[in-house]
Amino acid sequence: MDRLPKIALPVIAVIIVLIILISKSAVTIGSGEAGVLYKTFGGGVVTDKxxxxxxxxxxxxxxxxxxxxxxxQEVFEKMQVLSSNGLEIKLDASAWFQPKFEDLGRLHQEKGESYVDRILLPTIRSAARSVVGRYTPEQLYSSKRDAIQQEIFEETKKIVDGQYIQLNEVLVRDVTLPPTIKEAIERKLKQEQESLEYEFRLVTAKKEAEKVTIEAQGKADANRILSASLTDKILQDKGIDATLELSKSPNSKVVIVGSGDSGLPLILGNN
Structure with a gap:
């Protein structure tokens, strides 16, 4: 009985050591994550697997x-950049990105866990300054937002692709101009809109006048053609037809006593 405790103690010690070793050796990697293995006695970061x-x-x-x-993942960045004419523009942008799984070891070895601050954000800032510097405040405020967004994305992607980062999208969320510049642009846009509306009214009036002229010309041409085609015989026949129709009226008593100078019957008397 005295020997059992002496045998059990080493077994318990071994079990405890094994539990400690297993707890330190076990690694659980969660959903949407991946692990980079660092071998202390085997060459450091594993990059070939x-x-x-x-x-x-x-x-x-x-x-x-x-x-x-x-x-x-998504990262946000607020920047102050200069337009083509040297005005300061505030730009709010975000980027959708993720590390390249197949190059995760190299990313850890060369860039480290702070790769977003070391690589991605500085590249976005540089691309934004380069792209915005090509445009005027008017273009930034109105028509070129999508083009600027695409150009920043392309310039950033061209650099970070070689840094083991996959860039999926860059979104320009807000462009803020100096208040005085914004007001001047809005006045100019309003004047341009009013000018376009005035030109539209002029074009519409001109087209309406042309339509009336064409209709009048058509009627004149039709009357000329009709006049040219009417002969005395046709006019006489038309007059006879009209006289016969008039004679059928119940409100008139028609007496035909002869013909007039034109050769048409004369209608005398009515109630």
């Missing part, structure tokens, strides 16, 4: 796993 995916993993207790979010 895929990152550790979601789920439970056992690694040597002397190694370490750095966990990264690999789902799409």
């Amino acid at each position: 895929p990152a550790l995916g979601e789920g439970f993993h056992i690694v040597a207790p002397w190694n370490r796993v750095y966990i990264y979010e690999v789902r799409q």
